[in-house]
Amino acid sequence: MSIQEHILPECPSSPNCNREQVLYQQVPDTLFSVTKQALNDLNPVEAFAEDDSLTMHAVFRIPVFGWKDDVHIVVQPADDSSSSVLHIRSASRIGYSDLGVNKRRIQTIKKSINTYLSK
Numbered sequence: 001m002s003i004q005e006h007i008l009p010e011c012p013s014s015p016n017c018n019r020e021q022v023l024y025q026q027v028p029d030t031l032f033s034v035t036k037q038a039l040n041d042l043n044p045v046e047a048f049a050e051d052d053s054l055t056m057h058a059v060f061r062i063p064v065f066g067w068k069d070d071v072h073i074v075v076q077p078a079d080d081s082s083s084s085v086l087h088i089r090s091a092s093r094i095g096y097s098d099l100g101v102n103k104r105r106i107q108t109i110k111k112s113i114n115t116y117l118s119k
Contacts, residue, residue, distance in 0.1 A: 038112035
């Protein structure tokens with residue numbers, strides 16, 4: 001079983017974006033449902049989910065400055081019917097460096113997904 005080509009846009013050369021893909025041993029609908037919970041647990045200022053296409057978009061506002069970061073997520077079936085690939089990208093809209101905020105956000109989402117899946 002292999003991970004597919006990443007379907008979300010590449011990050012720019014500036015260190016204010018992170019993009020990952022992870023293989024899960026879960027059917028796509030289950031992974032999508034759990035990922036929605038994990039994303040909403042972070043209290044985005046906006047969140048949209050398209051159940052038909054298994055896609056999500058959320059906007060987070062950086063507390064002191066009010067800048068916005070975008071998170072895009074797509075869940076796709078993997079090579080077999082019992083697993084899925086999570087594509088996730090978190091990026092700042094402005095600025096050069098995010099001081100690791102987007103990478104930590106993705107790590108937090110993945111940790112929360114794993115917690116939900118282990119219940």
